[in-house]
Amino acid sequence: MADPKETVEVAGREVSVTNPGKVYFPERGYTKLDLVRYYLAVADGALRGVRGRPMALKRFPDGAAGDFFFQKRAPRSRPDWVETVTLAFPSGRLADEIVVRDAAQLVWVVNLGCIDLNPHPTRAEDLDHPDELRVDLDPVPGVPWDHIRRVALVVRDALEAYGLVGWPKTSGSRGIHVNVRIEPRWTFPEVRRAALALARDVEQRVPELATSRWWKEERHGVFIDYNQNAKDRTVASAYSVRPTPDARVSAP
DNA sequence: GCCCTGC
């Protein structure tokens, strides 16, 4: 059959795309090769979100509607131009995670069935000090988009008071992510505490719109998920395609 | 999606 494999030339390498015609988004008819071509088209932006960061792989070998699994450890068999870095867990266990820096590595990851990209907030060069604080706005069901947007604007004001700049994007699901560049100087617990302080600040500014309550039952409006800044937690990066039926994208 | 194992 005329399908098993296609080769794309990217970043000076030949990268295989297996099952290029496989339908990954049945509702829209988008194929695996469509997904690869999308990522090539936005490679500059997509790489800005993941470059130099270890990432957890969330793999959908049968497309967005199929089963998925997480994979922290890079597949043992991989080209020598695919970079990894060794992470240590508190348990003492180790994991070699993928680090993407160019479009060839990106396509290689997409070929594994990764639809969205989930980088850590750290760089491979310094795994203990995040250089990105992530403000994850998760609306409870039924919250209108305008409220989410308004909370994001309040986040901007609150950040400004600390001399910080937030870079917003849709999550591609229901909420908004605001990424904040920080000096790689603070530990995970310290960054998480900063995110909590920010969440409480925002909640105080617009208590009708935003909440920092951990318990779902006590939440109303937009939950500012500060815990997303804990260690070993990742967030879908900018330009990631989400595994939704309509192939929505996290749009800056 | 792909490897590894075992039949």
Added chain:
DNA sequence: GCAGGGCAACGCTGC
């Protein structure tokens, strides 16, 4: 040759 299994396990919360 082919079917089946594996592929993560964190850290924080309030009780």
Added chain:
DNA sequence: GCAGCG
């Protein structure tokens, strides 16, 4: 220590 949360 537990289960809820993501």
